[in-house]
Amino acid sequence: MRRTTDTERSALLRCPLFAHIAPKDVFALIECLGAAERRYKRGEALWLTGDAVSACAVVLSGGVRAESLLPSGERSLTAVHGPGALVGDVLMATRDTKSPVDVIAAQDTAALFLPYRAMMASCAHACERHALLRENLLAEIAEKYWRLRRRAEYLARHSLRARIAAFLLDAAADAGGNTFSLGMRREDLAAYLGANRSALCRELSRLRAEGWIDCCRDSVRLINTAALAMSAAAENRSGEK
16 A cells, blocks of 8 residues: 555544554554555446445545436436545445446546455454454444435435435434435435436525524534424335325
8 A cells, every 4th residue: 555645544544444443453454455546537337237346445536326227328426525535435345246237437536455355354363453443343333224225215205305304314413413414415315215317406495584594505404303303204114295
């Protein structure tokens, strides 16, 4: 691995794969696992639909989008990942499963690839950091399952307002306060919630005009959480009103 910048080092160390592992041990692990850093220009693919994935990737800088092609020819956004995110962990751990999505660099991006077999192999020294790495991998895969379930619950709601309300309330809970960053572009949020950008922006403008939220660029402040909660709860998880 080449010498990382301070920003890339920070992104690497906050990756959930290395939780509770000392920084010096993280870099020792990287060497032990034979990790490989790769750089991509905006629009280049880390991997494509149908590819076999044998390594996960830590995003060091830039960002990636996971997209699938719909029968209509439109592209559906599955996820957006920024610096510090772990990508491909679920895929690499699934036997004989090819990638169902394209993973594309959303901007110039650096990623560090960690081979699955090396991560699962026993360490010659039976050191604690390897055990922690595998525990963290399992925890991250489980966390992604719950995130996918959460998104399915958003999409089960018929109205866009209910989807937005549920998403904003969850985002505030995750952030630990009513002011937070969306963490994605409006276009990406619209795709995530199964809408187009224009419809999303109109509904956000209405929520702002009604005094439910305040927003500027990707920053959002929830004002009337009770009204948002009522809207989110107006439709049950099966999508029935």
